[in-house]
Amino acid sequence: MQQIQVPENNAAMALICLLIPLLPFIGFVINGLGNGKLPKSVVTLVGCGSVLVSFLLSIYLFISFPAGSVGYTTEIFNWIKVGSLSIPFAFQIDQLSLIMLLLVTGVGFIIHVYSAGYMSHDPGFGKFFAFLNLFIFSMLLLVMGANYAMMFIGWEGVGLCSYLLIGFWNKVTPYNNAAKKAFIMNRIGDLGFLLAIFLIFMTYGSVTYSEVFTQAPTLPVSSEMITAITLLLFVGAMGKSAQLPLYTWLPDAMAGPTPVSALIHAATMVTAGIYMVLRSNVLYTMAPITLEFVAIIGLATAVFAASIGLFQNDIKKVLAYSTVSQLGYMFLALGVMAYSTSFFHVLTHAFFKALLFLGAGSVIHAMSGEQDMRNMGGLRKALPVTFITMLIGTLAISGIPPFAGFFSKDEILAHVFEHNKIMWAFGLLASFMTSFYMFRLMFLTFFGGFRGTEEQRHHLHESPKSMTLPLIILAILSTIGGFMGLPPVFSENHSLGNFLAPLFTASQQLNPEAFGHHMDHATEYMLMGISVVVALIAAIIAYVIYVSKKSVPAAEGTETGLHKLIYNKYYIDELYDSIIVKPVMGLSTGLYRFVEKGIIDPVVHGFGRITMGGGRGLRVLQSGAIGSYLLTMVAGIILILVLNYIMR
Amino acid sequence: MNEIPEVIRTIPLNYYLFLSTALFVIGVTGVLLRRNAIIIFMCIELMLNAVNLLLVSFSAYRSDPNGQVFVFFIMAVAAAEVCVGLAIIVMIYRNLQSTDVHLLNKLKW
Structure with missing residues (x-):
């Protein structure tokens, strides 16, 4: 008798895939049910431990992933089956989801550890960790799902967690309003996403990635349907990734605790929109009109948000607008079909923006909750670790070599230059402004004299180990993160690009031109030189204004003209x-x-x-006397008999 | 029809019908007009038996035993019903010191 061999390895893989999102969910259940009862040490252990194990499992998946393969799916159970619609609850493991897994669990773990220090005095400690774990769970569903329906669950889940965590201090009305704003803005985007899923099902009869993408090229390029689908998907991305015109929720979302801003509103959730476009890259490649639209929206957002960031005085607001601006960059890259470059920037941005937010959190922690940069200054002596790590983050985001942001941003600008010179000029402008507001933030916070109250001056202290250690790790990542994608002039081997290449083969077949590099080295050097010089000039201007001249932003209401408009x-x-x-x-x-x-x-x-009224009239009939009921009954029967007789 | 015994055919079917109708009407009238629960109860029995009589006579005239089987069942059920009914009347009497149904008019709005 022939025995069917169950591949043991596959079963183990399926278990690992299931465990990765399940562990944070178990953490959520334990911390959520034990809220207020479990001691803080247990909460920390459960919260951080579950994410750490997920991270280790993700590393295992990453290492055991066969190089160059197209990925595999593991079906856990059949989730929805109605008529011709069949949606399995399945996980897709390929290059994109693997790196997202590492990013979400890795950066998530670092931020969990940081939160243990940052939130240690908060009465809602258990609740906070429960929500964070729920977020990690939803985000993992989002990136691991093998069909659009699962992505949508994760999509909604992260939106819910974002809402819960923005309004975490729910006794403050403005925070609650910020949470509601974030939720409603996201819902507008979600509607687009949902409609896109319906259209995908209508067109391709399935929402599973592999089936949709293999069938995708059957439609003609830039047909109306494909344009509609991609545009609606992009509306979803606009909401989640805070693009014009739905970006206004993200700056307000800074009401949440700082680790939340770092995890959800900088490193992971807001990049979900980019993940979704990358996942659907075949569809987008077939819709050049949408791509152009994506590029324009991305560029407009990058410039617009960066310009708002120039004059913000709240340290977290600056970073928030910076995030919106950087997300704009990523969409710009997607729009010019530089898919792997965009993802590269997602990664480096996750490192340095998480670092900057956590650094800002450390500053706020030291300043006893003060967020206004006008009341800071000269903190570099009191907070040496925070200062150095944040400086690295600033150098990285400004695009100064050899830090991570330089490589990814430069790659984006190079691709944009190939696509359209005017767009490139605007991209450069955004880069200039980025560098300026980041150095402005650094100079106002860490240089000059201290401008706060005496009480704050006495309180100044470097943050505990659990907070500085994540900063150091992220600083290291921000320093070396760029080397996974060296530009062609330095090395022919773009390791990240090569790793991701199988994801984009279908797109490449559809539009081979967009994937070929035909820029000579001289141009490339020139572009690099220009962007570095621009960043340095911005830094020098910021230095002159805020260190040499020691000017401090004016108080509220005294701005004039354009400055007032931007402020x-x-x-x-x-x-x-x-x-x-x-x-x-x-x-x-x-x-x-x-x-x-x-x-x-x-x-x-x-x-x-x-x-x-009817009841009041009719109730007199119910007299309680049996005789009258019987009389009525007999009269009724006689009536029926008589009628029966007459009718016949 | 031609198998009906001569003895039975001496009395026409209509006589039975008139008798049972009369019995039934007496029963109904009694139930409607009398106030004593026991009399009402007896009137109900009268109606039951009027029906029984009807069933039996049709059964005989049509040579169909089904009707008679039916009557046996009705008598058995009626016996059981009498037990319950009389018990209720006894309880009513114990509570009200009377069997007048017009006193039982508390179930109303």
């Missing part, structure tokens, strides 16, 4: 308020007054009154 974020929030929120509110109030009170209420109450 108030171009009045975009006010604009949305007056063109969307107010009319909707007015409409609702009007509907309430006239439709609800004037039409619906009287009708509903009228039915109630009729029924009541």
Whole structure:
């Protein structure tokens, strides 16, 4: 008899794939149920430990992944099966999801450790870790899912966690409003994503990646359907990744605790939109119109957000606008079909932006909750570790070699240069502004004299080990992270690009031109030189203004002209308020007054009154005397008999 | 029809029908008009037996034993019903010192 060999290895792989998201979920359950009962040491152990084990398992998956393969899927169970629709609960392990796994669990673990120090005085310690673990779980579902439906669950899950964590200090009304704003803005994007999933199912009869992408090329390039699908998917990405015009929630999301800003609103969740576009790169390659649109939105966001960042005084707001701007860069790269470059920037950005946020958290921690840079200054002596690590982060984001941001940003700019020179110029402008506001942040915070109160001066201290250690690790990653993608002039071997290449083979077949490098080395050197010089000039200008001249941003309300416009974020929030929120509110109030009170209420109450009156009239029949009931009954029977007789 | 015994055919079927109708109407009238629970109860029995009589007579005139089997069942069930009914009447009497059904009019709005 022939025996079917169950491949032992596959079963083990499926178990590992299942465990990676399951462990943080178990952590969430334990910490959530034990909120307020478990001691902090146990909460920390469960919260960090579960993510650490997931990270180690992810490393194992990464190491055992066969090089150059197209990836594999492991089906856990059949989730939805209705008619021709079949959605398995399956995980897809390939180059993209593997690196995202490492990123989410790795950076997630570092930030969990940091949180243990940062949140140690907070009464909601257990709740915080429960939410963080739930976030990691949702994010892992998002990146591991093998179909759009699973991605959507993760997508909603991370949105929910984002909401919960932004409003973590839920006794403060503005924080709750920020949380609601984030949720609603994301919902607008989610609607686009959901419609895109419906269209995908309608067109291809499946939502599983492998089936959709193999069938994708059957439609003609830039057909209406494919353009609609990609545009709607991009609307989802706009919401989640804070692109124009749905970006306003991200700066407000800084109301949450700083580790949350670092994990969710810088390193992982906001890059979900980029992940989604990368995942659907075949569809996007077939829709050049959408790509152009993506590039324009990305570029506009990069420039726009960077310009707002120039004059913000809240240390976290600067970083928030910087994040929006960097996400714009990533979409710009996607728009010019530099897919692996965009992902490269996702990675390096995760390192240095998480580092900058955690550094800012360390500064805020030392300043007893102060976030206004006008009240800081001269902190480099009190916070040496934070200073050095944040300096590395700043150099990385500004694009100064050999730090990570230089390589990824330069690669993006090089691809944009090939695509369109004007776009490149605007990209360079954004890069200039990035460098300026980051150095402005550094100089205002760490240089000059201390501008805070005496009380704060006495309190100044370097953060505990659990907070500085993550900073150091991230600083190392920000320093060396760029070497996984050396530009062609230094090395022919772009290790990240080569690793990711199998993901983009289908796109490459569709549009081979976009993937060929035809830039000579001289141009490449020139571009690199220009971007470094621009970053340095911005840094020098910032130095002159904020260190040599010791100028401090003026108090609220004294700005003039353009400065005032930018300081108030171009009045975009006010604009949305007056063109969307107010009319909707007015409409609702009007509907309430006239439709609800004037039409619906009287009708509903009228039915109630009729029924009541009828009952009041009829209840006299129920006299309680059996005789009368019997008489009625007999009379009824006789009536039926008589009628029966007559009818016949 | 031609198998019906001569003895039975001496009395026409209609006589039975009139008798049972009369019995039934007496029963109904009693139930409607009398106030004593025991009398009402007896009137119900009267109606039951009027039906029984009807069933039996049709059974005989049509040479179909089913009707008679039915009657046996009705008598058995009626006996059981009498047990319960009389017990209820006894309880009513113990509580109210009377069997007047018009006193039992508390179940109303």
